[in-house]
Amino acid sequence: MDQGMELRGCVCRIKSSALEILSMEEDLVTDLDDDLWDLIRRDLQLKATFLYIDLSCVITHNECEERREEITLLANNFFYFMDELGDAVASQSVSVVKVCYGNAACSLRELVAAVAPMAAA
Known part of the structure; x- marks a missing residue:
């Protein structure tokens, strides 16, 4: 497979995973029963794993050292x-989850903004 095509696929999956995480806000900021908390925690872990794999590929295949460092930091x-956020969900504290989700969402938006131009390259 062409390296450019692989990179575009990774960026596309990163954007898709980010949208899924960003759409979970309503589920995370309401009081849930124990089973739903556990399901959401596992779903977050799964989405983070997919992001990790695709981000590793994007970082590895980036030829610009400065961009690699920027994306790695983000x-x-x-x-x-x-x-x-995972710890907060495990604690089932809605107020802590709200704060942690806000931090993760803001950080994710910055990360996607940094990675998105690579899809056009």
């Missing part, structure tokens, strides 16, 4: 906030 920041 990705690390995002995954830090996702870990905090």
